[in-house]
Amino acid sequence: MSAEPTGDDRPGGPPGRWPADVVVGLVAAPGAAAEVAAELAADLAAALRERHPEVVWDLRVVEDGLVRPPAEDAEIVAAARERLLAEEWDLAVCLTDLPLAVHRRTVAAHASPVHGVAVLSVPALGAVGRRRRALQTAVGLVHALLGDDGAGDPAALRRRVRELATDPAGVDRGVGFTARVLTGNLRLLVGMVRANRPWRLTTGLSRALTAAVAAGVFALVTADIWRLADRFGLLRLSAVGLGSVVAICATLVVGAELWERARSRRVRKQVALFNLATVATVVIGVLTLYAALFLLALAGALLLVPSGLFAEGLGHRAALGDYVELAWLTSSLATVGGALGAGLESDEAVRGAAYTHRPDAGR
Known part of the structure; x- marks a missing residue:
C-alpha cells in the first residue's frame, strides 16, 4: 500500500519561494500497524506543521513488513534504513507488530538518530486511546531523530529542522560537498552524535x-x-x-x-x-x-x-x-x-x- 504525500499544504506564492520540505516515511507492517499508520499520517503531519511551520512536512505511508519475524530490533532499523535511502526520505518511522527491546528491556518505541529511523511497536500502544498514544509517541520519535536531547530548547530544535530541510548547494560531490554538509548542518550533526552517546x-x-x-x-x-x-x-x-x-x-x-x-x-x-x-x-x-x-x-x-x-x-x-x-x-x-x-x-x-x-x- 502507498499513499499520496500528506501534510504538503504549501503556502501560496511562486513555486520558487516555497519553504524547504522534510520527507517522513511511515513504514507499516500489514494488518493492525497499517491501520494505525493510515490514521496517524494526517494527525502527525498536522502536529509537526503546528510545531514547526517553517518547513513543509511531507508524510508518505507505505505498507511493508520489512523483516521476517522473529527479528532483532537492529534488523528492523537496518531494513527501514534501506527503504529510507531507496525512497529518498529524510526520516522514517516504522510501525511494527513485533515487540521491541533495548538492553533487554521491553519498550514501546525507540529511535536511532544517526540512521534517521524510529521504530514503534503497535501492540505496546494498547487497545484504548491507541490513536492518541500513537501520535504522542510519533511526535516524540521525530524529535529524537532530530537529536533532541530533552533539554527543552525549542529554538535549537527549530534550527535542526531547518537544517534537515535545506540541501547544500553549489558543490556536486566529494570533499567539498561533505564540508558543506558539515558546516551547514553542524547543530543537527551535534544533536545526532550527542543522542548517540x-x-x-x-x-x-x-x-x-x-x-x-x-x-x-x-x-x-x-x-x-x-x-x-x-x-x-x-x-x-x-x-x-x-x-x-x-x-x-x-x-x-x-x-x-x-x-x-x-x-x-x-x-x-x-x-x-x-x-x-x-x-x-x-x-x-x-x-x-x-x-x-x-x-x-x-x-x-x-x-x-x-x-x-x-x-x-x-x-x-x-x-x-x-x-x-x-x-x-x-x-x-x-x-x-x-x-x-x-x-x-x-x-x-x-x-x-x-x-x-x-x-x-x-x-
Missing part, C-alpha cells in the same frame, strides 16, 4: 576491551617498554598515540562496514550526515577509551611499579614525568590491542555498540 561505544565491545586491558598490563610490567617510553620523546609518543587511535577507528568503521555510499543525488546529504555522525561517534568513543586507559595506566604505574625498580630499569632517577611517559605509551599499546580485539567482534556487535537506540522516545 558515543562515550558508551567501547563498553559494548567485550573483545576489544579485554584485548586492550591485556595489552596494557603486559606493557606496564615490561622493562623494555619502560626504556622505550623514556627514549621515545614527545614526537614519537604522539605519533604512536595517534596511530593507535586511527587503527581502532578504521577497524571499527571499515571492518563492520559502517560507511555508506550515496545511491542518488537526493540522498547525498542523508548519507553524508550518517557518515559524519558515525565517524564522530567512533572517534569520540575511542578517545574516551584512550583517556580511560591512560588514567588506569598512570594509576597502575604509580601503584605497581616501585620507583627503585623503575629507576634501575631506566638507568636514572625516576620522576613523575617518567611515569606519565610510561602511561602514555602503555595506553597507546593497549589501544592497539583494542584494535586487534575489535577485529574479532561481529559486525552486529560493533553496530549495536556504535548506534544507540533511545527507548521510549515518545513518552
Whole structure:
C-alpha cells in the first residue's frame, strides 16, 4: 500500500519561494500497524506543521513488513534504513507488530538518530486511546531523530529542522560537498552524535576491551617498554598515540562496514550526515577509551611499579614525568590491542555498540 504525500499544504506564492520540505516515511507492517499508520499520517503531519511551520512536512505511508519475524530490533532499523535511502526520505518511522527491546528491556518505541529511523511497536500502544498514544509517541520519535536531547530548547530544535530541510548547494560531490554538509548542518550533526552517546561505544565491545586491558598490563610490567617510553620523546609518543587511535577507528568503521555510499543525488546529504555522525561517534568513543586507559595506566604505574625498580630499569632517577611517559605509551599499546580485539567482534556487535537506540522516545 502507498499513499499520496500528506501534510504538503504549501503556502501560496511562486513555486520558487516555497519553504524547504522534510520527507517522513511511515513504514507499516500489514494488518493492525497499517491501520494505525493510515490514521496517524494526517494527525502527525498536522502536529509537526503546528510545531514547526517553517518547513513543509511531507508524510508518505507505505505498507511493508520489512523483516521476517522473529527479528532483532537492529534488523528492523537496518531494513527501514534501506527503504529510507531507496525512497529518498529524510526520516522514517516504522510501525511494527513485533515487540521491541533495548538492553533487554521491553519498550514501546525507540529511535536511532544517526540512521534517521524510529521504530514503534503497535501492540505496546494498547487497545484504548491507541490513536492518541500513537501520535504522542510519533511526535516524540521525530524529535529524537532530530537529536533532541530533552533539554527543552525549542529554538535549537527549530534550527535542526531547518537544517534537515535545506540541501547544500553549489558543490556536486566529494570533499567539498561533505564540508558543506558539515558546516551547514553542524547543530543537527551535534544533536545526532550527542543522542548517540558515543562515550558508551567501547563498553559494548567485550573483545576489544579485554584485548586492550591485556595489552596494557603486559606493557606496564615490561622493562623494555619502560626504556622505550623514556627514549621515545614527545614526537614519537604522539605519533604512536595517534596511530593507535586511527587503527581502532578504521577497524571499527571499515571492518563492520559502517560507511555508506550515496545511491542518488537526493540522498547525498542523508548519507553524508550518517557518515559524519558515525565517524564522530567512533572517534569520540575511542578517545574516551584512550583517556580511560591512560588514567588506569598512570594509576597502575604509580601503584605497581616501585620507583627503585623503575629507576634501575631506566638507568636514572625516576620522576613523575617518567611515569606519565610510561602511561602514555602503555595506553597507546593497549589501544592497539583494542584494535586487534575489535577485529574479532561481529559486525552486529560493533553496530549495536556504535548506534544507540533511545527507548521510549515518545513518552
